[in-house]
Structure formats: C-alpha cells, structure tokens
Amino acid sequence: MVVDDSRIVQIQMEKILSDTDFEIVACCGSGEEALKKYEEYMPDVVTMDI
Template sequence: MKRVLIVDDAAFMRMSIKNMLANYEFEVVGEAENGIQAIEKYQELQPDIVTMDITMPELDGIQALREIKKLDPSASVVMVSALGQEARMKEAIIYGAKGFIVKPFKEELLISALSKL
C-alpha cells in the first residue's frame, strides 16, 4: 500500500483527494496546508507519494518541491494545480515533479497518475 502526503491550502481539496484515495491501494498518512508544513511532514512521515498544490501561502508548491527533492532526490511528487498554471507546471517538472494533475479532476485521473509511481 502506497503512503501519501496531501498538500493543499484548501481543506476541501485535501478532503476530496483523501476520499478519492480511500477506495484504492493508498494510505493517506498526513496532510499539510502550506509548503513549510509539507517539508516538515515529508521528513517526519517519509511518504511514498506527495500530492502538491502549487499556489499556497508561506511557501508555494514549487519551492516546497525543491526542498523535498534536496532532502530526498527520489521523492515522488505529483503537482496538483488549477488551469492557467501551465508555465509553473513546466517549472515543477524541471525541478523533479513526477507528474501533474490539473484541477478540477476526476477520481480516475488521480488514481491513474498515482498508480504509475
């Protein structure tokens, strides 16, 4: 069972992703609402996969991705962001994101993206 850390500043989005993963071979081991918490939780929990929003307060998803990749170059981070963030998505791939999902998305897309990791 893959262990997942969900990072998004919107509580409803964290809950939505958590509910989508509940019926599959994923265990949500933690949640974070900003990039600083994401880095702390990553170190503490050592998840197999991180779903990372791009636009967040305090430290955005791209910066958090960079820090997590410094700690663990093999980290599997999938960026999750709204339409209109295509340039930031390319930046995330350059910094080591394993993929990206554009909000809003269907459960099948999320499961497919995470199952490939």
C-alpha cells in the same frame, strides 16, 4: 501525503484515494508544513497544488 491550502481539496483527495491501496499519512496546508511532515513520514507519494 496531501499538500493543499484548501481543506476542501484535501478532503476531496482523501475521498478519491480512500478506495485505493494508498494510505494518507498526513494532510498539510503549506509547503513549510509539508517539508516538516515529509521528514517525519517519508511518504512514497505527495500530491501538491502547484
């Protein structure tokens, strides 16, 4: 799951991870949205712009 308030950074992360074995299950623009989606998808890895 990619968490970043910048859509441009989200797209860059999608490109970086596209040639790997990782599957992006969700992109979130806020921490609140990420918490909701985390419960739904239970991803193994979360990238964040903290």
